[in-house]
Amino acid sequence: MIVLAFFLLCLPFFRREGASVSPLDTFFMAVSTVSVTGLSTFPLHEVYNNYGVILLEVLFQIGGLGITMLATVGLVLARKRITLHQRQLIQIDMNQPRLSGTVRLAYSVFGLMMVLQLLFGLLFSLYLYFAQGYHQLSKAFFEGFYISISAVTNAGFDITGTSIMPFRHDYLFLMTIIFLIAIGGIGFPVLTELREWAGIKLRRQDKRQFRFSLFVKLAVFFAVLFFVIGTVLILFSESKGAFAHRSLMDKLMTAMFYSASTRNAGLQLDSLNAFNSTTLLIFSLLMFIGASPSSVGGGVRTTTIGILILYMYSFIRGKRNVNVFGRQIGQDDIQKAVVVVNLSLLLCGTAVLILSATEKQPLTALILEVASAFGTTGLSLGITGSLSIVGKWVIIILMFIGRVGMLYMLMLFVSKRKKDLSYRFPTEKVIIG
Amino acid sequence: MIVLAFFLLCLPFFRREGASVSPLDTFFMAVSTVSVTGLSTFPLHEVYNNYGVILLEVLFQIGGLGITMLATVGLVLARKRITLHQRQLIQIDMNQPRLSGTVRLAYSVFGLMMVLQLLFGLLFSLYLYFAQGYHQLSKAFFEGFYISISAVTNAGFDITGTSIMPFRHDYLFLMTIIFLIAIGGIGFPVLTELREWAGIKLRRQDKRQFRFSLFVKLAVFFAVLFFVIGTVLILFSESKGAFAHRSLMDKLMTAMFYSASTRNAGLQLDSLNAFNSTTLLIFSLLMFIGASPSSVGGGVRTTTIGILILYMYSFIRGKRNVNVFGRQIGQDDIQKAVVVVNLSLLLCGTAVLILSATEKQPLTALILEVASAFGTTGLSLGITGSLSIVGKWVIIILMFIGRVGMLYMLMLFVSKRKKDLSYRFPTEKVIIG
Ligand SMILES: [K+]
Ligand SMILES: [K+]
Numbered sequence: 001m002i003v004l005a006f007f008l009l010c011l012p013f014f015r016r017e018g019a020s021v022s023p024l025d026t027f028f029m030a031v032s033t034v035s036v037t038g039l040s041t042f043p044l045h046e047v048y049n050n051y052g053v054i055l056l057e058v059l060f061q062i063g064g065l066g067i068t069m070l071a072t073v074g075l076v077l078a079r080k081r082i083t084l085h086q087r088q089l090i091q092i093d094m095n096q097p098r099l100s101g102t103v104r105l106a107y108s109v110f111g112l113m114m115v116l117q118l119l120f121g122l123l124f125s126l127y128l129y130f131a132q133g134y135h136q137l138s139k140a141f142f143e144g145f146y147i148s149i150s151a152v153t154n155a156g157f158d159i160t161g162t163s164i165m166p167f168r169h170d171y172l173f174l175m176t177i178i179f180l181i182a183i184g185g186i187g188f189p190v191l192t193e194l195r196e197w198a199g200i201k202l203r204r205q206d207k208r209q210f211r212f213s214l215f216v217k218l219a220v221f222f223a224v225l226f227f228v229i230g231t232v233l234i235l236f237s238e239s240k241g242a243f244a245h246r247s248l249m250d251k252l253m254t255a256m257f258y259s260a261s262t263r264n265a266g267l268q269l270d271s272l273n274a275f276n277s278t279t280l281l282i283f284s285l286l287m288f289i290g291a292s293p294s295s296v297g298g299g300v301r302t303t304t305i306g307i308l309i310l311y312m313y314s315f316i317r318g319k320r321n322v323n324v325f326g327r328q329i330g331q332d333d334i335q336k337a338v339v340v341v342n343l344s345l346l347l348c349g350t351a352v353l354i355l356s357a358t359e360k361q362p363l364t365a366l367i368l369e370v371a372s373a374f375g376t377t378g379l380s381l382g383i384t385g386s387l388s389i390v391g392k393w394v395i396i397i398l399m400f401i402g403r404v405g406m407l408y409m410l411m412l413f414v415s416k417r418k419k420d421l422s423y424r425f426p427t428e429k430v431i432i433g
Numbered sequence: 434m435i436v437l438a439f440f441l442l443c444l445p446f447f448r449r450e451g452a453s454v455s456p457l458d459t460f461f462m463a464v465s466t467v468s469v470t471g472l473s474t475f476p477l478h479e480v481y482n483n484y485g486v487i488l489l490e491v492l493f494q495i496g497g498l499g500i501t502m503l504a505t506v507g508l509v510l511a512r513k514r515i516t517l518h519q520r521q522l523i524q525i526d527m528n529q530p531r532l533s534g535t536v537r538l539a540y541s542v543f544g545l546m547m548v549l550q551l552l553f554g555l556l557f558s559l560y561l562y563f564a565q566g567y568h569q570l571s572k573a574f575f576e577g578f579y580i581s582i583s584a585v586t587n588a589g590f591d592i593t594g595t596s597i598m599p600f601r602h603d604y605l606f607l608m609t610i611i612f613l614i615a616i617g618g619i620g621f622p623v624l625t626e627l628r629e630w631a632g633i634k635l636r637r638q639d640k641r642q643f644r645f646s647l648f649v650k651l652a653v654f655f656a657v658l659f660f661v662i663g664t665v666l667i668l669f670s671e672s673k674g675a676f677a678h679r680s681l682m683d684k685l686m687t688a689m690f691y692s693a694s695t696r697n698a699g700l701q702l703d704s705l706n707a708f709n710s711t712t713l714l715i716f717s718l719l720m721f722i723g724a725s726p727s728s729v730g731g732g733v734r735t736t737t738i739g740i741l742i743l744y745m746y747s748f749i750r751g752k753r754n755v756n757v758f759g760r761q762i763g764q765d766d767i768q769k770a771v772v773v774v775n776l777s778l779l780l781c782g783t784a785v786l787i788l789s790a791t792e793k794q795p796l797t798a799l800i801l802e803v804a805s806a807f808g809t810t811g812l813s814l815g816i817t818g819s820l821s822i823v824g825k826w827v828i829i830i831l832m833f834i835g836r837v838g839m840l841y842m843l844m845l846f847v848s849k850r851k852k853d854l855s856y857r858f859p860t861e862k863v864i865i866g
Contacts, residue, residue: 237790278790285782308775315772316843320765331764332753338771339748342741345778349718357670357711363796410749 021047024392031396034063035403036155036296038266038378039369039395041385050142057146060153063403109191113183117152120180121145127173151180154264154296154376171253174269178257181265186223187292190216214327215303219292222306230259230286237279262286264297266378273381277364280381284367287375288348290402298376298402300344307337340406347401348374351394358390359383373398454480457825464829467496468836469588469729471699471811472802472828474818483575490579493586496836542624546616550585553613554578560606584613587697587729587809604682607690607702614698619656620725623649647760648736652725655739663692663719670712695719697730699811706814710797713814717800720808721781723835731809731835733777740770773839780834781807784827791823792816806831 021029025041032039033056048056125144129137149155183191193216234255235243243251254269261267262283272280290299307322311334314322322329348370355366365381372379373395387395401409454462458474465472466489481489558577562570582588616624626649667688668676676684687702694700695716705713723732740755744767747755755762781803788799798814805812806828820828834842 276790277796278786281786281789308771311768312772312775315768320768335744335748335753338741339745342745342774353711353714356714357709363710363800367796 024389028392028396031399032378033059033155035298035376035399036060036063036153037298037373037376037399037403038155039373039380039384039399041387041392053142053146056155057149060149060155063153109188109195112191112195113152116180116183117145117148120152120176121148123176124148147177148180150267151177151265152184152296154181154184154266154291155378169250171249174253174257177267178260181260181267182223184296185260185264185291187219187295189213189294190219190292214325214329217325218303218306222302223292225306226263226286226289226302227256227259230262230282231255233282234258234279237282238275241276241279258283259286262375262377262379263289263299263302264291264295264375264377266372268379272368272379280364280368283379284371287368287371287377287379288344290375290377293405298399298405299374300341300406304337304340304407307334308341311337336407339410343410344374344406347398347406351398354394355391358388358394359386361386369395370398374402376402457822461825461829464832465811466492466588468731468809468832469493469496469586470731470806470809470832470836471588472806472813472817472832474820474825486575486579489588490582493582493588496586542621542628545624545628546585549613549616550578550581553585553609554581556609557581580610581613583700584610584698585617585729587614587617587699587724588811602683604686607686610700611690611693614693614700615656615660617729618693618697618724620652620728622646622727623652623725647758647762650758651736651739655735656725658739659696659719659722659735660689660692663695663715664688666715667691667712670715671708674709674712691716692719695808695810695812696722696732696735697724697728697808697810699805701812705801705812713797713801716812717804720801720804720810720812721777723808723810726838731832731838732807733774733839737770737773737840740767741774744770769840772843776843777807777839780831780839784831787827788824791821791827792819794819802828803831807835809835 021042028039028041031037121141121144123144124147125141128144129140193212197212231252232255235251238255239251243254246254257269263286272283275283288299289305290301291297293301293303307329310322310324310329314320322334351370351374352363352366355361355370356363359366361383365383369380369383369387371377376399384395454475461472461474464470477486477489554574554577556577557580558574561577562573626645630645664685665688668684671688672684676687679687690700690702696719705716708716721732722738723734724730726734726736740762743755743757743762747753755767784803784807785796785799788794788803789796792799794816798816802813802816802820804810809832817828
């Protein structure tokens with residue numbers, strides 16, 4: 001997939017005349033596109049022509065939605081099998097559409113997202129043409145659709161050189177963007193269950209009990225929680241900085257926008273240099289957290305860090321088991337969450353350490369770059385282009401792992417979980433902390 | 434304890450004439466002394482006279498050894514109770530001295546450390562007088578004992594303004610310091626069991642089986658492991674930097690010294706400004722890890738992070754249980770380790786975030802300062818004195834939590850662990866990562 005993208009991006013057909021880019025930079029671009037990160041080592045609008053931009057849009061669709069859908073169908077199927085097994089064990093009534101139904105649902109959600117992109121692409125185009133005074137209808141359509149696709153697939157690539165900065169004071173526009181980013185970042189399983197729920201409601205099949213799965217509840221809960229925390233932190237951190245002379249409404253909208261955008265999309269309203277280093281660290285944290293699993297986003301994923309938080313909370317409450325929404329989270333899942341979060345921290349820490357040795361940039365810029373790559377967000381203080389060769393490879397690897405997900409990466413190396421009941425060592429207590 | 438130290442440090446009797454220090458700075462000093470950190474907001478040798486220095490030494494003894502011994506006796510007693518219980522359950526032959534024996538052992542270890550300090554204090558004094566050309570015998574004794582106490586209690590305070598920099602090329606001296614630091618940092622339980630083992634060996638009681646506890650094995654294993662990793666990382670990071678023109682032996686000794694010193698003591702051979710930012714981040718990491726539990730050091734503790742590493746390693750090997758040295762680590766202990774490491778990361782991250790807003794210093798210096806306070810190491814790029822009031826309080830809190838230990842802090846807030854077997858929710862799988 002990345003190889004194909006690499007070859008396509010190499011073709012001169014998609015480039016402006018005279019533009020030259022090294023193979024490593026093109027490969028960087030290919031990984032960045034397919035992982036929907038949006039970091040680039042050169043200004044896109046100077047290298048790619050309009051056909052090139054359309055190619056990028058197609059790659060976003062494949063990288064963002066296509067891969068996600070495939071993974072989701074796989075996961076949903078796997079989950080169904082487990083649920084089936086569970087049902088035999090603990091007799092809980094759950095909604096169990098047939099397998100064919102699941103695949104059909106995933107397709108319908110995929111279709112829905114395409115429709116959303118078209119619909120909002122059209123709306124944005126008309127908005128640009130009529131409200132923003134674009135005189136060329138074709139240019140308005142081109143950019144309108146680009147914004148729509150960028151938001152829904154959380155690509156956040158910048159083709160104009162100014163991202164969506166010109167529209168920063170149009171709150172309705174911003175709210176729409178936030179909504180589209182959220183749709184892309186909430187994850188396919190959530191959309192699938194919502195679609196299912198809506199279908200049942202519409203057909204008034206109230207005989208059949210419907211229950212949202214624990215995962216969907218957690219995904220929505222933590223998406224909202226991190227969104228609110230992010231907004232508050234950004235507001236607080238910039239209250240005397242970049243936001244000092246803005247109206248309350250403008251402050252709130254900007255903070256909300258960045259809280260949503262940093263977690264996956266990477267669209268921006270201001271040059272990041274306008275923010276103080278505290279805010280940039282907050283951005284890095286939000287980017288590291290990332291989006292929901294099985295979404296178009298990356299990072300360590302909301303639910304993963306959420307389960308770790310719940311685990312710590314349970315400990316402080318003096319409980320050993322993690323109970324939430326009337327369900328218990330399995331020890332296996334907790335172990336996965338712990339491993340994923342801590343290995344991700346280790347990975348990003350190592351990346352920062354390596355970059356601190358190879359690059360001559362302030363530490364804040366490096367941390368932001370690493371978090372941005374791992375969270376496939378694509379925000380940067382503009383140092384991507386001046387990275388050393390080692391630095392570019394570090395970022396490429398981070399984008400790849402960030403998009404695929406730490407757990408899937410691990411699965412490649414993890415030995416098959418053996419039934420290790422054959423022999424057990426006696427347990428011995430040790431002193432902690 | 435801290436309050437008492439505060440009042441003593443306020444007394445003019447211990448100060449040089451004309452020296453004036455604000456109450457907050459003195460309180461900072463009191464916490465820094467009792468937590469054996471060694472950060473100070475003013476140059477000690479300009480404010481305290483010789484009596485003041487002796488007072489500091491006494492406070493180190495109480496803060497370093499006294500508190501540790503009390504905690505250890507408590508812990509050992511608690512462990513014995515559990516072991517007793519275990520023995521009934523699983524019938525393993527373990528060494529079980531009577532309770533009175535444990536307390537006596539702890540006292541004997543405490544005595545041993547006092548003897549070590551006296552012995553090496555004497556050796557250092559003679560070394561300074563004869564080999565380093567100190568002409569005043571009293572000055573040689575004063576500084577000699579100071580170095581000895583600084584090393585064994587891992588205080589690392591600087592009373593001369595140059596730490597032990599003048600002796601940086603004397604390898605035997607450095608090896609001795611590393612050995613003393615290691616004794617202080619390995620923890621009382623290890624020393625107690627070693628003492629017990631030595632006693633049995635000497636009395637040739639080979640009839641009675643002796644087995645080192647799992648904790649002691651882990652503590653020694655991870656102390657050595659982190660020491661080696663630290664040495665290699667520092668060597669590698671500075672191979673083209675500060676170490677470029679040194680001999681191989683000098684490089685190795687310096688790297689070993691810092692690998693040992695950063696984890697708890699905070700003695701230094703060079704101004705930290707000589708190191709590049711990668712090395713400073715490595716130092717921060719080592720300081721964050723800290724020493725063994727129940728030692729004179731702080732940080733998140735070696736065994737705590739070690740158990741998390743073992744837990745992740747087990748996961749990658751496809752195992753659910755953590756088996757090491759022929760024993761299994763309990764789920765409770767794993768939960769504690771996970772909570773302590775991640776809460777400590779959260780604490781230090783928050784501290785860096787706050788300092789990045791209140792201080793006008795490069796991020797690297799702030800990270801180093803935070804890790805230094807939490808690890809009660811006391812290394813600094815010299816920004817301690819210019820910290821804002823908020824900044825000083827942040828560091829005070831970090832030193833306190835770092836010394837007491839995250840787990841003990843949590844215990845104050847944790848509800849009593851209830852037998853939560855009364856009702857259980859059904860377990861439901863969720864998607865991770
Ligand atoms: K993105
Ligand atoms: K220290």
